[in-house]
Amino acid sequence: MNTDINFDFQRRERIGLIEAIWGADKSIDQLERVSEEVLSKKEVVFITRINKEKASSLLDKYVDAKFFEEANCLMIGENCNKLSTKKKVAIISGGSSDLAVTLEAKLSLEIYGISCQTFVDVGVAGLHRLFNEIEEINKYDVLIVCAGMEGALATVIGGLLPQPIIAVPVSVGYGVSKNGETALNSMLSSCAPGIAVMNIDNGYGAAMAALRILKRIC
Amino acid sequence: MNTDINFDFQRRERIGLIEAIWGADKSIDQLERVSEEVLSKKEVVFITRINKEKASSLLDKYVDAKFFEEANCLMIGENCNKLSTKKKVAIISGGSSDLAVTLEAKLSLEIYGISCQTFVDVGVAGLHRLFNEIEEINKYDVLIVCAGMEGALATVIGGLLPQPIIAVPVSVGYGVSKNGETALNSMLSSCAPGIAVMNIDNGYGAAMAALRILKRIC
Amino acid sequence: MNTDINFDFQRRERIGLIEAIWGADKSIDQLERVSEEVLSKKEVVFITRINKEKASSLLDKYVDAKFFEEANCLMIGENCNKLSTKKKVAIISGGSSDLAVTLEAKLSLEIYGISCQTFVDVGVAGLHRLFNEIEEINKYDVLIVCAGMEGALATVIGGLLPQPIIAVPVSVGYGVSKNGETALNSMLSSCAPGIAVMNIDNGYGAAMAALRILKRIC
Amino acid sequence: MNTDINFDFQRRERIGLIEAIWGADKSIDQLERVSEEVLSKKEVVFITRINKEKASSLLDKYVDAKFFEEANCLMIGENCNKLSTKKKVAIISGGSSDLAVTLEAKLSLEIYGISCQTFVDVGVAGLHRLFNEIEEINKYDVLIVCAGMEGALATVIGGLLPQPIIAVPVSVGYGVSKNGETALNSMLSSCAPGIAVMNIDNGYGAAMAALRILKRIC
């Protein structure tokens, strides 16, 4: 029995999502205990923001654990009810430094059976890189846009394409970038209409917002 | 010819949205000139954040202008291509002081032919008010949640219902409410997964985010 | 004689509380000297925010020292005048990552002979977890609520239960959580009436606020 | 029927408090409608942060309305279930400019039948003023401390007296006083143990926190 952990097993039933486990503030012991409990209920274990050291410990213990190092995520088992849909999500990022956030979003959607494509390093400083891909991006149903620094990519895409857009500020940059705060405020202040925004680096949250939409579309 | 205004007439074609006119920083003269130009192209004029004095001037000039005082919006003409859909939006607000933002969102969607229902003053301090309505709210396809102060309403709804949720922080309150900044940060930090957030008081933006979703659903 | 430390031995007499020793900014040498002095006056030594390394040094020196690692606290000796009361305190926390703060509060009260019960990981994203416990929580006389991220738990409990509520924002989360600042502002802005708030992570302070109340009740 | 106002009539039953009406962001029309509804349920109307103009309109309409101009509060009718207690509250303020907050707290408690005494302008710059009153203040059961600028009064009292202390930062001062933010942070950072803090200028909230305590004491 865990007295310090109270996993939300009813979340799937209530809102169709499973609880992801936030790995950053948990000890290895806590992660192992919660994994044990989740697996005993035949649920999939999905841990975000888990570092290499904690992951090693779980990989040693569970043979079917998979560690996605670039995404800082670890999974044990399979999600039992995947979404049956042809709808798909494009995840677009401004720079190669946004990779971890981009991959966290991608993985979080793929667990649910959603097909995702990443379009990396198409930032606004060289617009042709985006324009080369814009027709392709337009084929996707929901767009997740990850960008740090001034976050202008969200505005440019929001002005060009009609899809639902979920913007994720990324904590890259220095000085007044303020660990993603400027990208966040920039995206929230966007002059392009209807861009919805997530917390800084919240790739997982963006995936869940996309999933809420896709489940309604299907 | 307007040299200081450059209306985006191609926006409808590009992303399916018309340009709303931001009334707060424009003079009566600017508002009249841009209205003239928009109407001459047979487009609907939709002005947000317009005060009574500026509205009066436009009401005098255009017989079919309609002023929605509580929403601080003014419309002239009709939107030519409404969305044909049975999907509908619930707009939920924590307190009666959030009314203007709530109504701006509602009006912005109704222009596109979207059916909306408001659920006002169901804040978390008295949860039974929300629980009385939760079954009804669950019938809607997209949820817009407007709340000031600590903005906890978004988290509570996000934990209970599976729909796409667009949260709008509202600039009511005092002291550390900081004109909506605390509600904003609270919504972005929400422990409920997949809540997408707009700028403070941005009812119009929330409507456009909902519209992007609804157009994809239909 | 300590020339750099001036322990407040009269605090018990003045306000009925003993001085806890803040371990974070003190050297091992300072901690040992102040402990020596406190013990020589037959007072209990209670150190908060002490890390493992500093604790080891004191454990080596004092046989009756007890280190509470999860709470980052160390105690030597016993508090001489415990409170004689049947009143008890519930300490409720939103997530398993709030554990250290929760336990610091619990320990700080138990030193005074107060009976405490923790209710861990009952955050608002899955309200049923709280509702399962609410009747039990209602049996307690003072409620301490620890929560990070958006801190909505304090508002929800404040709307449901009549007891004195002391809210402690916790520095978990990332991005706009701002090391607990958003939870702090959220709790201070709460729409539930009469919630009193402590500094971020100040479990000890919450316990002392509860103690001030309990001493008045007895 | 009010569609934009949803008064929490069950609050008294749930937590023993009535809902106060926040007058600042409501129109005269909204205030009249909500008053009508509250009175029809035989509940007392208690409006905070109401200005003279809005008050006049209600005074014209309701013969038994009472306006407390210095406290910016208006009451219609009487609270039906007052607390039967001999316990009493001291409200202490640092400067004469804190008067409105002090009186809002006092009035909010008196509605519930609590006896209150104010100790005004006893700020720390001239400590003798506080020392002249400290013995008298010590006779009270709960202390509410209102102070602006650097808010040091809360710390000084917290170091001298054992009662529950509820600190209210006040938005007086200029420059780095930042409309009460410095007093707020100062009170939260207090080196005196167990001081619980409210939002800036929240005299009403402090009263409710005191009331939660007093109800437990009685």
Added chain:
Amino acid sequence: MNTDINFDFQRRERIGLIEAIWGADKSIDQLERVSEEVLSKKEVVFITRINKEKASSLLDKYVDAKFFEEANCLMIGENCNKLSTKKKVAIISGGSSDLAVTLEAKLSLEIYGISCQTFVDVGVAGLHRLFNEIEEINKYDVLIVCAGMEGALATVIGGLLPQPIIAVPVSVGYGVSKNGETALNSMLSSCAPGIAVMNIDNGYGAAMAALRILKRIC
């Protein structure tokens, strides 16, 4: 003799610029006295941030005073040494609400005989508006870019054109736009290389930065 004003008459000789008079914080009396003194030295009077009321007073007194209401500027006399150059400046703005800042910059350069062209309301939400003008803008020697909200226009232009770019954040917008602070931080964090930034709304400063460049080019 003015004892409270000490006009910098040697500035022209030192750095080739005249001192502009900041009208916002000066009384009519101060403005008249400083104008008198400046004119007596045969220098041009150039006042920025002057409102209509103060301007009227000066227009009454000086027959050759000219008030530029949209730019909030007033001039008396002519600048004696204009720059003899064919180089010219483009002033580009994101929205029609940036007009005052745009015109302040334009006027400040025209006083020195610099030819300026404004490109107004070519914001990033509708990129075609900018692309329609980009070839024309490329003919100018220095680019001043004025934008509020998220200020993405500076980045887009910085990625497309090779000229010196001076970005001016504008205090339009609401909520997290924070009176231009988000545009400022966004421009400073720009992923386009070599964009130099001015204080919020500082059209005059941008003009002077451009002038420093143009004087070096000539």
Added chain:
Amino acid sequence: MNTDINFDFQRRERIGLIEAIWGADKSIDQLERVSEEVLSKKEVVFITRINKEKASSLLDKYVDAKFFEEANCLMIGENCNKLSTKKKVAIISGGSSDLAVTLEAKLSLEIYGISCQTFVDVGVAGLHRLFNEIEEINKYDVLIVCAGMEGALATVIGGLLPQPIIAVPVSVGYGVSKNGETALNSMLSSCAPGIAVMNIDNGYGAAMAALRILKRIC
């Protein structure tokens, strides 16, 4: 009897200063009552931050009241124990917009019989203005430096002259000047050694800091 005002009549005896009355947050009625009480004790009335309207009322009532409009100060009566000293203070300001703060400091010292000289509008943008006066300034015993915007004047003087320097940031400027916050931080971060800083616009406080020094010198 004043129950809301508790004038610190013992301050002169304790620290040699009289209490100045902060006029900004007091009503005319409060100002009259406190003046009455102060005069009845044969003390001088000195009110800072008093506007024209409040001053008129006091001028009507007290024949020997003097209003210093540019300094926003009002005095009734004379200070009984002036300092007998030949030491004198220079008050130096960066721009003509700092006048009110400069004069508040000057007046606050003159009440105590201190001789003061102002050096106005000698800001760093035209260093020769300061260099013209530097030899004269060097004859004074304490230097008060008032500056807004980037506040560089304090650093320059601190690097050139050996006297005690009290820096007062002034709330002039716009955008990132942030109502004096940038000047404040700039002065606190000064690379010139030993510059002591006051709150924004606190001319009175600077005078009292100078007075504490002068009383020790005499």
Added chain:
Amino acid sequence: MNTDINFDFQRRERIGLIEAIWGADKSIDQLERVSEEVLSKKEVVFITRINKEKASSLLDKYVDAKFFEEANCLMIGENCNKLSTKKKVAIISGGSSDLAVTLEAKLSLEIYGISCQTFVDVGVAGLHRLFNEIEEINKYDVLIVCAGMEGALATVIGGLLPQPIIAVPVSVGYGVSKNGETALNSMLSSCAPGIAVMNIDNGYGAAMAALRILKRIC
């Protein structure tokens, strides 16, 4: 093929600049892959903010790689089209702690064949150091001014010299220096006219802004 990196090879053609590679957030693997790709296109590799460990790895791999440790920069190959100009840039810094930023700017210009001279440690606390060099500095065509703490150096130089001035705030200092934020705000608020400002520590950006100017001058 790099799927996570999309180097902007057309930047030289578009705006005459090459893309510098931001080394801070990239892994060694990413740096090697992007270097490989850049070199294969016969472009120069220029990496900024690269630490010793990452640099070692590249030095091992590429014989002609050069690491500039004090500037935290690494270069492989030569820039093919250097600017042919006699114009030159002075880089002036307030303290010896600004060295890394100063050298990053210098190196970034030298790659393009621009002649640069540094004037180090001429801060405002000892003005004579600057005055000793001012005549020499005046011979340069563009001035880059790097300063931390209160950043007053930019204002002083801006008041004395007529050239284009690009100010770079540096993150040295402590307390209210706020990692360069105070220097940044100070430079943006400068009372000297026409000072253009870069992000904190952005020596590279300052060089690019200078380059945009120099290319226009030649």
Added chain:
Amino acid sequence: MNTDINFDFQRRERIGLIEAIWGADKSIDQLERVSEEVLSKKEVVFITRINKEKASSLLDKYVDAKFFEEANCLMIGENCNKLSTKKKVAIISGGSSDLAVTLEAKLSLEIYGISCQTFVDVGVAGLHRLFNEIEEINKYDVLIVCAGMEGALATVIGGLLPQPIIAVPVSVGYGVSKNGETALNSMLSSCAPGIAVMNIDNGYGAAMAALRILKRIC
């Protein structure tokens, strides 16, 4: 010859102070070179904010180097012109965690021959500790007050004693203490008159401010 360091050897002559060397941002190599240069001019080397590792290196090189570890300061040689005065300085601190700042101030004064006494850990939470010393403290000519958390000690002393008071906020505490920012703002907002404030942790600066005063007194 040092090209990256430009020691201000004329400072003693100009303002009577020597330049202290800021050790935190300098490399061992820079510290050795600047020491060499300073010693060659027969000046005393005084380095602040130097850590143990850097100090060791200098101790190895210079036999007469003295490292004051608790103060993070290192000295080589003797100051040639000490102040000849009987005036003395009291340095008072709120908690034992303020020790480093306290000792930096003390050492910085003693170099100039000033007699100093520290009064440590007399914080406001236990006022009797201060009252026990207040008569003794009153014998000193200048008071330096170091305090973290809410910094109330400065206000209390400022209300009780007439001397010049220099307040130094200290970066101890957690949460809203914000690394000393709350103590800083609290001291600047103090209701006690004439308290002058230094940057956070700036013990050296406080000493120099005291020295400027003492040199004027002698």
